[in-house]
Amino acid sequence: MSVSTLGAPARADSAPPSLTVKKSRRKLPDLRRWISPLVIVALWQIACETGLLPPDKLSSPWTVLQSGIELAGTGELGDAFVVSTTRVGIGFGIGALIGIVLGIVAGLSRWGNYLVDPPVQMLRTLPFLGLIPLFILWFGIGEEPKIALVALGVAFPLYLNVHAGIRNVDSHLIEATTALGYTRSERLFHVVLPAALPNTLVGLRQSLGVAWLSLIVGEQVNASSGLGYLINNAREFLRTDVIVVGLVVYAALGLATDAIVRLVERRALRWRAA
Amino acid sequence: MASGLTVAVRGLTKRFGDRAVLHGLDLDIAPGEFVALLGRSGSGKSTLLKVLAGLDRDVTGEFTVDGKVSVAFQQPRLLPWRRVWRNVVLGLHPVVGKDVALAALAEVRLADHADAWPRTLSGGEAQRVSLARALVREPGLLLLDEPFGALDALTRIAMHRLVESLWLRHKPAVLLVTHDVDEALLLADRVLVLDEGRIASEYVLGHPRPRELSDHIDVRTQVLADLGVNERATA
Numbered sequence: 001m002s003v004s005t006l007g008a009p010a011r012a013d014s015a016p017p018s019l020t021v022k023k024s025r026r027k028l029p030d031l032r033r034w035i036s037p038l039v040i041v042a043l044w045q046i047a048c049e050t051g052l053l054p055p056d057k058l059s060s061p062w063t064v065l066q067s068g069i070e071l072a073g074t075g076e077l078g079d080a081f082v083v084s085t086t087r088v089g090i091g092f093g094i095g096a097l098i099g100i101v102l103g104i105v106a107g108l109s110r111w112g113n114y115l116v117d118p119p120v121q122m123l124r125t126l127p128f129l130g131l132i133p134l135f136i137l138w139f140g141i142g143e144e145p146k147i148a149l150v151a152l153g154v155a156f157p158l159y160l161n162v163h164a165g166i167r168n169v170d171s172h173l174i175e176a177t178t179a180l181g182y183t184r185s186e187r188l189f190h191v192v193l194p195a196a197l198p199n200t201l202v203g204l205r206q207s208l209g210v211a212w213l214s215l216i217v218g219e220q221v222n223a224s225s226g227l228g229y230l231i232n233n234a235r236e237f238l239r240t241d242v243i244v245v246g247l248v249v250y251a252a253l254g255l256a257t258d259a260i261v262r263l264v265e266r267r268a269l270r271w272r273a274a
Numbered sequence: 275m276a277s278g279l280t281v282a283v284r285g286l287t288k289r290f291g292d293r294a295v296l297h298g299l300d301l302d303i304a305p306g307e308f309v310a311l312l313g314r315s316g317s318g319k320s321t322l323l324k325v326l327a328g329l330d331r332d333v334t335g336e337f338t339v340d341g342k343v344s345v346a347f348q349q350p351r352l353l354p355w356r357r358v359w360r361n362v363v364l365g366l367h368p369v370v371g372k373d374v375a376l377a378a379l380a381e382v383r384l385a386d387h388a389d390a391w392p393r394t395l396s397g398g399e400a401q402r403v404s405l406a407r408a409l410v411r412e413p414g415l416l417l418l419d420e421p422f423g424a425l426d427a428l429t430r431i432a433m434h435r436l437v438e439s440l441w442l443r444h445k446p447a448v449l450l451v452t453h454d455v456d457e458a459l460l461l462a463d464r465v466l467v468l469d470e471g472r473i474a475s476e477y478v479l480g481h482p483r484p485r486e487l488s489d490h491i492d493v494r495t496q497v498l499a500d501l502g503v504n505e506r507a508t509a
Contacts, residue, residue: 176351
């Protein structure tokens with residue numbers, strides 16, 4: 001045998017692409033995807049100006065924009081924004097804490113799984129938005145029922161994904177670190193939690209979507225402040241422009257929080273990016 | 275138990291239900307000795323390795339291992355969320371600096387991949403990182419669980435040379451579990467055949483290194499016979 005290449009595998013090394021791929025991917029967004037949305041907005045504007053769409057059914061995009069600027073100027077929109085965002089923030093915090101802690105408990109310990117999983121799975125099948133009447137009886141009509149509704153909606157997707165993430169950890173990696181002398185808690189930190197991170201982030205995105213949905217529903221039912229109040233109030237006066245402004249802000253908030261999670265995902269999951 | 279040995283096993287028995295996979299097994303490995311363990315599938319090779327690695331404590335009998343133990347598995351088992359060099363220092367407690375990892379990676383000629391993610395490595399490269407992780411601990415005993423089994427033939431040949439050179443430099447005792455007879459004859463000081471839960475036969479190989487496949491043709495025929503493979507006389 002005359003092998004002189006000690007250990008060097010007989011194939012090209014795959015190091016360089018990691019740099020070049022990154023650069024070539026940063027292209028400009030494809031402008032062709034903007035054509036149809038812009039056409040739809042233009043048609044909407046034309047329909048309003050020709051009287052096809054009366055303003056008490058739907059205001060024109062231009063009116064909506066002007067109302068938005070006006071509401072922002074008076075501070076009404078800003079106040080409503082802060083109130084609604086606070087509700088989601090607190091509700092999300094509580095729900096995420098419950099979902100993640102229960103998910104870890106059920107994922108890590110056999111008894112945790114026996115005791116925690118069945119009731120959570122049963123409660124999960126309840127249409128939680130249908131709990132609003134009970135929540136009003138329990139918590140009154142202040143901030144509490146809205147926050148509770150958001151928290152409840154958030155907890156389930158996070159629980160399910162954290163639980164699944166922990167359950168699906170590759171047992172070979174656990175064995176490899178055990179052989180290196182890692183204790184149970186070290187394995188939790190170095191192997192189990194990082195392995196569960198991708199699922200957890202999926203759960204985070206789902207639960208943020210549910211959080212905004214829960215808030216919108218909660219604020220429709222009763223509210224004396226916040227974006228939902230702004231919308232309901234506008235309905236009384238047939239102000240479709242204000243309603244659309246409220247909806248646009250809801251949508252923007254949902255998109256913004258989703259974008260934040262996607263950013264976190266890109267940073268935290270670089271190791272598995274294709 | 276007798277001192278001076280890296281591994282001393284006496285009367286080791288491991289049962290799965292009624293079946294004893296290891297049945298009163300005795301095994302000594304001297305410091306710096308390269309031992310290859312052959313056996314048919316299901317003969318308990320990997321079970322023995324797991325016991326020595328401390329991954330299976332549900333056994334009877336006695337065994338001592340002197341010094342740290344490292345394992346390289348058939349699959350590299352790198353943590354995908356750690357860059358290559360951080361995977362290497364996983365082998366050390368507490369975690370040390372990058373320079374130590376770079377030195378270990380240089381030994382397997384992967385220093386320039388230190389900052390890569392494991393998914394970007396080829397199978398052979400990942401296996402070399404796994405070796406670096408095992409050796410950075412300066413183990414007294416290096417357990418190799420068919421570490422070349424999943425590699426293509428060319429990469430496997432290169433890996434044999436690499437493992438031999440690393441072993442000569444660090445001189446840990448090595449227990450190589452394999453079903454590849456040629457691999458065992460190429461690398462080991464001593465070849466053991468495991469059968470019915472015990473060491474059934476043993477061959478001491480004296481040929482100087484690096485060896486050629488033809489160096490132990492006579493032993494090869496006997497080992498294959500031990501494993502139940504009878505070669506035809508016409509070759």
